[in-house]
Amino acid sequence: MTAPHIVWLRRDLRLADQPALYSAARQGPVICVYVLDDERAGSRAMGGASRWWLHHSLTAMARELGKHRAKLILRRGDAVDQICKLANETGAAAVHAIRHYEPWWRKAQGELAKRIDLHLYDGNYLLPPGTVTTGSGDPYKIYTPFAKSARQCLPQREVLEAPALTNPDTWPASDDPDDWGLLPTRPDWAGGFREAWQVGEAAAHGQLDDFTDRVAAYDDDRNMPSIDGSSRLSPHLHFGEISPAQVWDRLSRHTGEGAETYRGELLWRDYAQNVICQFPAYPSESYRDLGGEALWRNPNRGHVIAEELQAWQQGRTGYPIVDAGMRQLWQTGWMHNRVRMIAASFLIKHLLIDWRHGEQWFWDTLVDADYANNGVNWQWVAGTGVDSNMFPRIMAPLSQSEKFDAGDYIREFVPELAGLSDAQIHDPDDSHRPADYPAKIIGHREARERALAAYRQAKGE
Template identity: 40%
Template sequence: MSDHPALHAAAKTGAPVLCLFVVDDTAGRAPGAATRWWLAQSLRSLGAAIAARGGSLVLRKGPAAKVIGEFARESGARAVYWNEIAQAPHRAVESQLAAMLARLGIGSQSFPGDLLVPPSVIRTKDGRGLRVFTPFWRRLLSLGDPPKPLPAPKQLRPAPNIAGDVLESWRLEPSKPDWAGGLREAWTPGEASARARLRDFLSHTVRRYVGDRDRPDRDGTSGLSPHLRFGELSPRQIWHAARFATDDDPALGPGIAKFLSELGWREFCRHLLHDHPNLATANLQTNFDGFPWKRDAKALAAWQRGRTGYPIVDAGLRELWHTGVMHNRVRMVVASFLVKHLLIDWREGEAWFWDTLVDADAGSNPANWQWVAGCGADAAPYFRVFNPQLQGEKFDPDGTYVRRWVPELEDMPARLIHRPWQATPIELASAGITLGKTYPQPIVDHAKGRERALAAYTTIRKG
């Protein structure tokens, strides 16, 4: 409820306030299974917070413009307020809604959404969005601090009760089977949890952020991405809290600067999505449209299940399945393995992440996959093919992360845990491992996979 400009403006009028949440499967991309679970918890938390201030949250489903227009007429509303979403489907809904409300004689007002700056502010001289992050970030920093976040209304003047849907009728949560136990274990959705995570991060974790953010064996990241994804915390709140922390303790400067640049990358991806609504399906660099991707259902399934034979890759995918997130460094290794070692289309990986990540963001998810594949904005060089063994040894040197998520390797010594295929028969037997049975052999040889990837990339670039 904090830093919600539309709610803040509505409450300031002193009129009764009705809060409406609409699920519109026709506007934008349908959420994946993990984000549907989070949405259910988030709505319960939001409903309780609104009720504690005297208001009520009404849930409805259907085409957003039609549903909101009918709700406004049904409730006798004098005005409708909303926060903008800088994505093509949502802008179309806003346009339809504004026209409908005008015909009904109902006022309307929109407010800046969940970005630091509108996409229209950062453009090239010919009006296009920037495609390289560093100049984008410099431009954003040159604009100064974004507006200060708004406080949550202390009180909402109650309005007459209007019927809405029962949350459970939306079937957002899994039942048979209930696969969300790991999500419940790992997360507490809602604004209160988001604010507590931010406080804890700025009080403790940020001091070690520069070094620890790449270490999946350590608690070195903020854990704020799903809260940002669902608007439980705004980027403006994070920005100002971080700046205040730096003012209070200058020693935090390097960690804060790096953290804010990660917030800037999220912003960059959202701006890309604004300019390229088909970011999840179309290569930003069109010369990749003829790339020789391989169709390999067996390899894709092994990757999805965390059964590739490369421990750091398998640990990441199992962490994802259990908790709904994956450490950022491991995401890069896992994605690189799919698109380069296996030559499987980046869209397959993007779709899997979209369904299984609780922080699946319509901008960041496809933009990051395109970055790894080399076909996106500011893309990684095509010749960068992560060696999963070396990545594991560098960023999980003791094997702590792998042992947590790949327990069949827990007795493997640290020097071998990222390359069990190089262990002797005696070493494997001592660790209780039978390669090909208790833990898979690598599904592709790293050197051969890298050679094949470079050949494929060279071909497309020649074309």
């Protein structure tokens, strides 16, 4: 009997352009395994929205493997221990995995390499993190020169086809995903998720097909919440149902500003991962100190502030564009990219609440919650990041809503405002505001002046 090769899956749930699977399949029978390991991630264990997606992604992966008469083996517990246990059970010759860069996975990979023959491959990013460097060999900290340098290296390799699979003589035992409790039950809050998303590798390529038909207009449409202008590929990319190399290859057939702008979004994803490699605790530690406790209003130290945080989370701020975004997030597990910036800026600068409270909320509620992207994006808005917007640049949600024609978006997610005219819906005055919609939690001018005064005081000016 030929010894099988184990493919350890994490955020790489696909058959095509999967370098670890491709290499393992060339060497013998393949056993694909996913280990649900919440302990290693600690406070970064997947949030509820991500767990919903994971359940359906694993189901889709098992279905695709089933077409090859193969199985997806599921185990729960410490990933290193479970992989070693599986290797002993099956007499596996080696373990193959795509390299992951989150701190807990880097530690696990190091531990596993000491106990078993481990082969790691790059495949979740356009370029391996750490390979795009300055002339002196240092990693870039700023996005623009990083992206310029990275573009000169792309495409790095050809996209791999899904391999032919050989199966082992016998299959090891596997958990049932239904026993993992990844799906909500009491209450089942995922109805909007089911309406909004198709999950899995086939769905990812279907979404890419749809987006390539619209990519020419992406440069403009991506900022318009009422238009289907976003790619909506982010959760598929996060869970590895499609690789960025596949998306880049597909977009290579398209020219123009739309495709070029989206390529920049893929490079931002690579950039965020490079930041995490340099600063592993970035999603919880500010790179720049803007005054710390002197600047932020801490919800843990005041009932009123805690209520304001909850109002933001629930979409009850009295700012229609912010509330629409927060309700879209709760309903679908996703928020329009322009509105993410507006909602984040509102929490940080209008409410003066530490960006980490927002980052944690997004971590639990986004289906595309990504350790690198989430941390880098929140610090960019807060002005605390290694490459970020300046804190005094405060987004005006009311004018942003009007500028980007968010009326129909608001009507969809804040239905109590659906009857308002285009002139009123962005900023309803008291005579037009429905009784069941809250007044502004704070006025824009008041919030702006308070934020700037707090910033000056925190900086000692």
